[in-house]
Amino acid sequence: MIRTVIQTSWRRLRNNPSELFLTFIVPMVFFSIFALIFGSRDAASSTPKIKIAISNESPSELSERSVQLLEEQSSLRISLPNPSSGSKSNPSKSPTFKRETAQDLVRRGMVSAAVVFSAPKKGNPSDDLPKVEIMTDSFDQVASQVLAAIVQKAVMTANAEIAKTKSPAPGSEPRSNPVVWARHINAMATGANFPQPPVVEVVDVIGGKKANPVVAMYASGIAVMFLLFSATTASGSLLEERENSTLDRLLCSRLTMDQLLLGKWAYLTIIGAIQMSLMFIWGALVFRIDLLNHLEGFAAMTLVTAGAAASFALMLAAICQSRMQLGWVSTIVILSMSALGGSMVPRYLMSENIQRVGLLTFNAWALEGYNKVFWRELPLNELGMELAVLTTCGFVFILAARIFAIRWERS
Amino acid sequence: MPAASGSLTQPDNLANAISSEAPALEVVDLWKKYGQNQALSGTSFSVKQGERLALLGPNGAGKTTLIRSMCGRVKADRGQVLLLGRSIREPDVLQRMGVIPQDLAIYSDLTAKQNLECFGQLYGLRSRRLRERVSWALKWIGLEDRANDLTSGFSGGMKRRVNIACGVLHRPQILLLDEPTVGVDPQSRQRIFDMLDELNQEGTSIVLTTHHLDEAETRSDRIVIIDHGKVVADGTLEHLIESTIGARRQVAIEATGLLMAVPSGLERDASRNRFVCFVDNVAEELPQILDRFQRAGGVVTDLEVHQPNLHHVFLHLTGTELRE
Numbered sequence: 001m002i003r004t005v006i007q008t009s010w011r012r013l014r015n016n017p018s019e020l021f022l023t024f025i026v027p028m029v030f031f032s033i034f035a036l037i038f039g040s041r042d043a044a045s046s047t048p049k050i051k052i053a054i055s056n057e058s059p060s061e062l063s064e065r066s067v068q069l070l071e072e073q074s075s076l077r078i079s080l081p082n083p084s085s086g087s088k089s090n091p092s093k094s095p096t097f098k099r100e101t102a103q104d105l106v107r108r109g110m111v112s113a114a115v116v117f118s119a120p121k122k123g124n125p126s127d128d129l130p131k132v133e134i135m136t137d138s139f140d141q142v143a144s145q146v147l148a149a150i151v152q153k154a155v156m157t158a159n160a161e162i163a164k165t166k167s168p169a170p171g172s173e174p175r176s177n178p179v180v181w182a183r184h185i186n187a188m189a190t191g192a193n194f195p196q197p198p199v200v201e202v203v204d205v206i207g208g209k210k211a212n213p214v215v216a217m218y219a220s221g222i223a224v225m226f227l228l229f230s231a232t233t234a235s236g237s238l239l240e241e242r243e244n245s246t247l248d249r250l251l252c253s254r255l256t257m258d259q260l261l262l263g264k265w266a267y268l269t270i271i272g273a274i275q276m277s278l279m280f281i282w283g284a285l286v287f288r289i290d291l292l293n294h295l296e297g298f299a300a301m302t303l304v305t306a307g308a309a310a311s312f313a314l315m316l317a318a319i320c321q322s323r324m325q326l327g328w329v330s331t332i333v334i335l336s337m338s339a340l341g342g343s344m345v346p347r348y349l350m351s352e353n354i355q356r357v358g359l360l361t362f363n364a365w366a367l368e369g370y371n372k373v374f375w376r377e378l379p380l381n382e383l384g385m386e387l388a389v390l391t392t393c394g395f396v397f398i399l400a401a402r403i404f405a406i407r408w409e410r411s
Numbered sequence: 412m413p414a415a416s417g418s419l420t421q422p423d424n425l426a427n428a429i430s431s432e433a434p435a436l437e438v439v440d441l442w443k444k445y446g447q448n449q450a451l452s453g454t455s456f457s458v459k460q461g462e463r464l465a466l467l468g469p470n471g472a473g474k475t476t477l478i479r480s481m482c483g484r485v486k487a488d489r490g491q492v493l494l495l496g497r498s499i500r501e502p503d504v505l506q507r508m509g510v511i512p513q514d515l516a517i518y519s520d521l522t523a524k525q526n527l528e529c530f531g532q533l534y535g536l537r538s539r540r541l542r543e544r545v546s547w548a549l550k551w552i553g554l555e556d557r558a559n560d561l562t563s564g565f566s567g568g569m570k571r572r573v574n575i576a577c578g579v580l581h582r583p584q585i586l587l588l589d590e591p592t593v594g595v596d597p598q599s600r601q602r603i604f605d606m607l608d609e610l611n612q613e614g615t616s617i618v619l620t621t622h623h624l625d626e627a628e629t630r631s632d633r634i635v636i637i638d639h640g641k642v643v644a645d646g647t648l649e650h651l652i653e654s655t656i657g658a659r660r661q662v663a664i665e666a667t668g669l670l671m672a673v674p675s676g677l678e679r680d681a682s683r684n685r686f687v688c689f690v691d692n693v694a695e696e697l698p699q700i701l702d703r704f705q706r707a708g709g710v711v712t713d714l715e716v717h718q719p720n721l722h723h724v725f726l727h728l729t730g731t732e733l734r735e
Contacts, residue, residue, distance in 0.1 A: 245512035249578070252482050252510045253533035410486070 022328050029332065033339050036354055049077040049352060050143045051111045053102040058119035063130045065158035066117065066151075067096060073150055079111050106135050106205050109368075109376055112143040112348065115151055129155060129198045138204045139217060139375055140348045148200045155198045206376060215287040217346070220370030223279045224305060224363050225334065225343040227272050231313035232330035234268055238314070239323045242408060257409050258402070265310045265398055272306030289374065296380050297373030304390040305366045311397030312362060318404035337361040365389045433496030435460045435585045435616035436481065441490035443476050443640075450476040451487065452640035458585065458616050460495075463607075465627035465634045466620045467721075469729050473640040474620050478589055481618070482510045495584065506534065509583030509615075513590045515570050516577070519563040523554050523573050526562060527580060534581035548576040551606060568599025575603065585616040592623065604630055624721045634721065638729045648721060655727050656719040659689040662697065665713040666704055674703040684712075 013019055054070065056063050071078050081097050097105070102114035114135040132151055136144035238260075241247040250260060280298065283289035291298060316333065320326040338344050340354065341363025347355050358364045369386030372378045434457040443451040450473045458464045468474045479485040481492050483499045492499045499505050517526045527545045536544055549555045552572035557565070562573055575591060588607070592600045607630070611617055621627055627634055628648055636644040636651075644651050652658075664677070664686045677686040677700070690696040693716055704711055717723075 244516055245514035246516040246518070248479075248482075248484055248512055249510060249516040249530070250533060251484060252505065252508070253530065254506065254535055255533050409484075 018325060018328055022331075026328070026332055030335065030339075033336055036351075049075055050113065050140075050147055051077045051079060052147065053079045053105045053111045053114040054096040055099045055102040055114060055116040056096040057099055057117060058130065060130060061162055062155070062158050063117040065161060066130070066155045069154040069158055070115065070151065073154070075146070076150065079105065103135050103205055106137050107376055108378065108382070109137065109139070109372065112137055112140045113147050115147070129159065132198050132200045134200060134202045135205045136202055137206050139206065139371070140346075142348070144202050144204075148202060151200055152197050215283060215289055217371065217375060219280060219283045219287075219289060220367050220374070221338075221343040221363075223276050224309075224341075224366045224370075225338040226279075227275060227306065227309045228312065228334045228337070228362070229330070230275060231268050231272055231309045232316055232326065232334065234271065235264065235310075235313035235317040236323045236326050238264060238317045239320060239326055243322065247408060251409065257405055261314060261398065261402055261405060265307075265314055268310030268313060269303075269307045272309050273302050276302045276306060294373050294377070297378075297383060298370075300380060300383060300387060301366070301369045301373055304387050304394065305369070308362060308366075308390045308394035308397065311394040311401065314401040315397040315404070318401040337363050340364070342367045362390070362393055365393075433460075433493070434458060435462065435495060436618065437493040437496075438477070438481065439491050439493065441477065441480055441487045441492070443473075443480065443485060443487045445476075450640055451480070451490075453490070454637060454640060454642055455490075456635050456642050456645055458618055460584070460616055461611070461614050462633060463611055463617045463619065463631045465631035466618055466637065467622075467624070467627055467634060467725060468620075468637040472638045472729070474637060475589075476640075477637065478587055478620060482508060482587055506581065507584045509578040509581070509586040511575050511578040511586065511588040511591055513593060515574050517562055517570065517574050520561060522559050522561055523565070524549065524558040526573055526577055530577040531580040536581060544580045544582075548580055551609070552576045553602070566599075568595045568602070571595050571599060571603060572606070575606065579610060579615075583615065585618065586610065588617065588619045590621055591619070592621070592626065600626075624725060628721045636725060636728055643728050644724070648724075651721070651724045652719050655724050656689075657691075659691050659719065660693050661687060661717040661719070661723070662690055662693070662700065663687045663715040663717065664700070664704065664711055666709040666711045668708055668710045674700070674707050674709075676700070676703070 013023070052070075054067055056067055070076060079097075081095050081101070096102075097114070099116050099118075102111075102116060105111045106114050116133040116135060117130045118133070120129055120131055132155065134144055134147055134151065136147075138144070238247070241250065247260075251257065280289060280291050280302075284291035313330075316330050317326055320329055340350075340358045341347075341361035342358060343363045347358050347364065347367075350358065365386050369383050369390070372383055372386065376382075436458040438454055438456050441451045441454040443449075452473075454473070454477055456464075466474060466477070476485055480487050481499075483492075483505050494504050494507055497504050499508075518529065521529065524545060527548050528541060531541045531544055549558050552569075552575070554569060554572065557569070562570055565573065571591065571594075575588070579586060586607075591607075592603055595603070604626070607617060607619075617631075619627070619631060633647055634644070634651055635642055644655070646654065663680070665684050666686065667684060674686070677688045679685070680687050688700065690700075697716070701711060701714075
């Protein structure tokens with residue numbers, strides 16, 4: 001009897017290609033996606049680089065050389081000022097930004113951090129070392145720590161190189177003069193001449209004043225992923241209507257396919273917007289997300305995100321042949337997009353190549369928009385790119401859905 | 412959605428253009444091909460106003476394509492469908508037609524009343540008119556007391572009744588029903604046909620497709636049989652019988668004691684002791700047949716005389732070969 005049950009179950013699985021695909025292929029697909037994100041095979045070319053801006057307020061030989069050494073670091077991607085922009089801080093060998101410009105770049109998310117070299121403080125034990133500040137965006141929680149170590153190493157190396165070039169005049173070398181040599185040994189013993197690392201001050205220019213910064217970052221990621229799931233589930237009603245002939249009946253009435261799709265799109269958009277709003281209201285009440293002060297940006301992002309998600313869901317439904325097929329296709333597509341687009345793990349943890357691929361996903365643009373609203377606190381006009389991309393996506397998806405739905409009209 | 416019009420759903424210009432003389436539905440030389448499959452091959456027939464027409468055909472004969480063409484869901488390669496004298500492609504003409512699909516095309520997660528309201532609105536009914544029609548429909552299908560129950564909890568027969576009601580809310584002048592009684596018990600079938608008779612008495616023309624030949628016999632004024640995408644018979648039951656089998660009767664005799672030899676003029680049926688033949692005049696020919704049995708040494712144990720019916724006509728015209 002048990003053998004019959006096993007045999008029948010196996011035969012049913014074998015006769016069901018979609019179930020076979022879900023059981024054996026999908027796990028490998030997801031494994032591959034996550035392996036690409038976190039375990040890149042070509043580490044040298046695709047390891048995430050820290051994008052930084054540099055400001056050298058008080059150019060000196062040491063700070064100039066330090067900037068050069070930072071530029072040579074393969075783990076950094078240095079953002080350079082536009083030669084015609086006038087945002088350069090000085091006419092030194094390596095052009096750098098003004099402090100304010102560098103800080104603004106961090107605020108806008110153009111770079112992960114900015115390194116500011118300024119004049120050393122008087123009375124500093126290492127008077128010849130410049131004052132170093134790292135203005136960081138704590139959205140990228142890894143960058144500031146890595147960057148601090150890299151900057152210290154660069155300054156120390158530059159200092160050593162300069163010291164070497166300024167070697168003592170012949171005859172004044174400690175070893176050739178017993179008195180100088182004895183003084184040198186004595187100084188080393190007390191530690192007075194031992195090179196001190198520069199003090200690097202890390203300043204969080206965005207998240208420092210926020211009540212609960214991490215939640216604001218992740219709320220949108222989760223919200224967008226579930227928005228997509230609920231929209232595709234709801235869009236399955238289109239396939240259900242087709243399967244039980246309700247679609248025929250609807251299209252025999254005054255309703256046209258255009259009206260049907262637009263009606264469903266409007267419904268899914270409204271439900272999606274309510275879903276997102278509820279999630280953020282909950283976040284504001286329980287997790288102190290500052291929703292009230294970002295209502296304008298939130299409303300704009302939520303509207304276009306919900307609209308684009310609705311279009312995407314209808315397109316998937318129009319492509320699929322059955323509700324069951326829609327179920328597994330949407331699961332694969334949404335989880336993949338969420339993984340690549342940053343809903344599951346922050347994109348700054350991904351390699352540069354994967355981050356670029358991530359920009360092809362719907363999620364990445366939506367999350368970037370919410371990030372600008374809640375994290376960077378940028379005004380509405382700064383959301384232009386995200387709103388434009390999502391609106392275009394929404395339009396293209398609904399157009400695709402309409403084209404695919406033609407077969408239902410003609411069948 | 413276009414704005415709701417007048418008291419019903421018929422625009423004035425349409426009402427003016429429709430001739431009272433025109434057939435309720437006219438299918439003119441319809442051709443449709445899907446790939447290599449010729450689904451319709453010049454199908455033509457018409458339905459008079461107030462007539463009940465049964466549309467029959469074996470599986471794969473082209474019935475579904477024909478029905479979908481009639482309600483505008485399939486665009487024929489050639490030919491046209493006229494509704495009350497006007498092409499169904501003209502705006503608002505299809506509003507005069509009601510379509511009842513074979514599947515239960517209702518929302519199981521809506522109540523009976525909500526389903527009726529939904530489809531009523533899609534046919535342009537609004538406010539008081541909508542309420543009146545929904546109330547009428549609930550009474551008509553005998554589900555007033557279950558109006559606010561989800562249809563997912565209804566029996567098969569109740570769902571079928573809601574399914575039909577959703578297609579007649581806008582008072583169509585012609586109703587297409589695709590096997591409206593599939594999977595329901597005899598009581599529900601009876602109830603459904605009583606409902607349809609009521610509509611027909613009010614002047615609604617009815618086109619019914621069914622595999623229940625008894626339904627076609629008793630519930631239609633005229634029968635159209637299609638096969639291979641063509642009309643192979645069109646007329647009343649009497650006319651179909653007359654034009655195919657004629658007035659002959661089938662005689663079936665069960666007998667024992669017969670030798671292997673079969674009396675002349677009879678055929679051995681599948682059962683070894685059963686013999687059948689057709690006779691033009693029962694009174695004259697039956698005694699002769701019985702005499703032949705007696706002479707062959709057989710003892711007649713049972714005798715049946717069958718009047719030809721639609722079943723015989725259908726098999727005569729479409730054959731007995733399975734089509735699937």
